[in-house]
Amino acid sequence: MAEFVCKFGTPAGEIQQRVYVADSENALRTQMEQQGYYIFGIQRRLEIGNLFKNALTIQRKKINDKEFLIFNQELASLIHSGLPLLRCLxxxxxxxxxxxxxxxxxxxxxxxxxxxxLSDAFSAHPDVFPAVYTASILSGEKSGTLEQVIRRYLSYVRIVLAIRTKVVSSMIYPSLLLLLSFAVIGLLVGYVIPKFSEFYTGIAKDLPWITLLILHISLFFKGNVVLILGSIVLSIVIVKIYLKSSENARKSFDKFKLKIPYLGNLWTKFSISQLMRTLHTLLAGGIPVVNAIDVAAGAVGNKVLAEQLSTVSQRVKEGEPLWSSLQKTGLMTKMAVEMVKVGEETGSLEEMLKNISDFYDEEIETNLTNVLSIVEPAMLIIMGFVIASVLLAMYYPLFTIITTIK
Structure with a gap:
């Protein structure tokens, strides 16, 4: 059985809208028509529990984050000015x-x-309006605090975008170093080394093994560059398609990310921060804990954690404390579990969830800075070693020949 919003015309000519419980839309339509009503439209009523399913249907973004922020800022301002919702839209x-x-x-x-x-209308477009947003709008409509809910969601999005921007900014310099490394190695392999190959053609037997190895690798890459690049691009495309089409593959990949030394710890902290901030936003908007967990599961990027959250929701529904349910997933840190426990016992769960996400956001930034402080000089050293090795292997036989002639 499900709830449906039905707009219909009565035999007396009145237009009414009511909520009915029925097995299906067709069953309700048939029942209403038999009673002499004219049906204008029937739509299943929004249930927060179904938002998790909606969140998984997202395929591509039709609006970027900046446009979405501006839309909500303007919507909140128009509502605050006292305009009717229809006029605002x-x-x-x-x-x-x-x-x-x-x-x-x-x-x-x-x-x-x-x-x-409004929440029903937004939920019809899950590829544009996220489940967390739609659930927040629903709670705002029920409590009569639509403007406050929108502004709270805006704060949530700004924080998430700020964290994402920091991470991307931190990766720019290492990415440029990596790109430069490939460019230099490509120049050596594709142009410089083949020139040496022509020079060393007649004395190949007297060349050191490292020189011969580099010459053969260079000639192989130069002769098969299209095939190699095509294979790399094709492999990347196949992996991306496979990860998008297979839920098990995405879950396995997310599980692998969590097990990577040191970086796996960063991924775990990021997932916890994302979960706690989403739960805080939903609970602050008046969403019940169980429904908030279901919606948050769809917003968490890690599929392993999202799957575990379904069991957390069930345990909480059966009366088990949230902290205990989270602990049993095996994915939560001890500190996060302890802070949730304190929040539940003191009645300040919303504040504790925000504190957890803030703490891990700062820790992620610090850890990322530490990692990059090691990675950046390491990349420079490796790049210098590779270039020096190639040049030495190429020039050493030349120096030997010159010495012999002298």
Whole structure:
């Protein structure tokens, strides 16, 4: 059985909208028509528990993060000014330059105009409006604090984007070093070493083994460069398609990431921070704990943790404390479990969840800085060693020949 929002016309000519419980949409439609009602539309009522499924249907983003932030800032401001919700949506859909988003807002406007709630209208587009956002809107509608809920979600998104920006910024310099390394090695292998090959053609038997090895590798790469690059690109594409199409493959890959020495610890902390911040946002918006866990599972990037959260939700539903349920997953740190326990016992769970996410955000930044402080000089040393080895292997026979001639 499920709840459906039905908009219908009565035999007396009145238009009404009510919520009914039925086995299916077709069954409710048949029942209403038999009673003489004219059906304008039937839509399944939004249930927070179903948002987890919606979150997994996301395929591609039709609006970037900046546009989404601006949309919500303007929506909150318009609501604060006292304008009716329909007028707010009308103004927003008229001013957006994104054609795809404009079409979506047109549909949202039409649904709200026909009597559906804003959360129902947003939930019809899970590829644009995340499950956490839709659940927050639903709680705001029920509590009459829609503006506050939107502003709270904006704060949540800004923090997440700030963390992501810091991580990306930290990786720019190492990425440039890696790119430069490949460029230099490519120049040596594709141009410099083949020139030496032509020079050493007649004395190949007298060359050191390291020189011969580098010459053969260089000639192999030069003769098969298209095949090698094509194979690399094809392999990357196949792996990406496989990870997207197979849930088990994605879960195995996420499990592998958690086991990588040192970096696995960073991944774990990031997943915990993401989970705690999402739970804090949902609980602060008035979402019940069990439903908040279900929605948060869809927002957490790690599939291993997301799968474990389904068991956490079930245990909490059966009356077990949240801290104990999280501890049994084996993925939570001792500190995170202890802080959740204190939050539950003192009635300050929301604040504790925020403190956990803030703590791990700072720790991730510190750990990442420490890793990069080691990786950057290590990459320079490795790059210098490789280039020096190649040049020495190429020039050593030349020096030997010159010495012999003298």
């Amino acid at each position: 009308e103004l927003l859909k008229e001013r957006t330059d994104n054609k795809e988003f404009s079409v979506i807002l047109e549909d949202v406007y039409s649904q709200v105009k026909s009597g559906n709630s």
